[in-house]
Amino acid sequence: MKILVLAEQKEGKLASSSFEALGAAQALGGEVSTLLMAKDPAALADKLASCGGGKVLTVAHDSLDMFNQETFRKVAGEIVEKTSPDVVIGVATISTRALLAALAAKTSGAMASNATALRVEGDKVVVTRPCFGGKAVSEVTSAESAKPFFISLRLKAFSPATAGSGEVSSESVSDSCFESRTKVVESIKESGQTVKLEEADTVVSFGRGLQGQEHIPLVQSLADSLGAAVGASRAVVDAGWIEYKHQVGQTGRTVTPKLYVAVGISGAIQHLVGMQSSKCIVAINKDKDAPIFNVSSYGIVGDAFEILPALTERFAQGG
Ligand SMILES: Cc1cc2nc3c(=O)[nH]c(=O)nc-3n(C[C@H](O)[C@H](O)[C@H](O)COP(=O)(O)OP(=O)(O)OC[C@H]3O[C@@H](n4cnc5c(N)ncnc54)[C@H](O)[C@@H]3O)c2cc1C
Secondary structure: OEEEEEEEEOOOEOOOOHHHHHHHHHHHHOEEEOOOEEEOOHHHHHHHOOOOOOEEEEOOHHEEEOHHHHHHHHHHHHHHHOOOOOOOEOOOOOOHHHHHHHHHHHHEEEEEHHHHOOEOOOOOOEEEEHHHHHHHHEEEEEOOOOOEEEEEOOOOOOOOOOOOOOOEOOOOOOOHHHHOOOOOOOOOOOOOOOHHHHHHOEEEOOOOHHHHHHHHHHHHHHHHHHEEEEEEOOHHOOOOOOHHHEEEOOOOOOOOEEEEEEEEOOOHHHOOOOOOOOOOOEEEEEEOHHHHHHHHOEEEEOHHHHHHHHHHHHHOOOO
């Protein structure tokens, strides 16, 4: 089976998600190659090769510095045509999930998004993906006539590749690939949060149980002591306590950290769909019957105003 991994770079740095996609490809087995499109891909490509990127195909051009769906789709489209992979995978970041969908639409391929597990059955890849807001799980594969099979992987759902071998090959594509009807003029960084919610290994989220915006520093201190990003329920976002970019759930962001701490969050289904794939969930709630405890690995029944400072003090001392 031929697998093409779409690696992603931002501002000249490889996105950590690229290694998750490589890890998923390695676990599938088969012949792995990796596509890296960048202004100056050489050094980044070496890193991918040393992590098992197989044949790392690079396309270099000034216009590949920032993500532009039209340009990236045309370049990747030519590489897909040239290499005819059976499967094309990438992690469902904002840009790579758009790229995969655009590629699938332009070819006779199939598309499955938000995969949380992959396995090989015969000569097919079977994708496990949550559906109906996480209430059910479906398994999908591609039809015989549909090739390649484009698969976007849920961020943080696959272990990153750390070692392996590979070789770098510089590829050329037609000049017309770089002609675009749109131009990315500027990319503006999100302000505030230093650790990105979707990429964080630890997330501390709070809900209405915190009883007011003035108590957010209690959560922030715990997050700082853990090196965590801060998340929130929709109730507190709607109340204007914190910006929407922190919202976790059906109408917010989906996170899959190693540790998710839910403080004063009841555990409504719309919140759960955004965090229940976290590896370890710790809930702090004064109501022992709160639904959040049904999905928690550890539950602390008690008052957040007593528990948060105690935990922060402990972690600040090094756990
Ligand atoms: C279409 C739709 C989409 C939605 N999308 C989202 C979404 O993306 N994300 C989301 O989060 N919600 C979403 N919701 C809202 C969701 O249904 C809930 O209303 C919301 O998650 C509740 O937020 P909460 O848990 O903070 O508040 P509450 O449900 O009010 O829970 C507060 C919790 O705090 C506990 N508590 C109170 N005081 C303390 C204390 N001192 N110490 C410890 N615990 C305490 C209480 O026991 C309670 O369990 C959506 C709803 C709809 C209809």
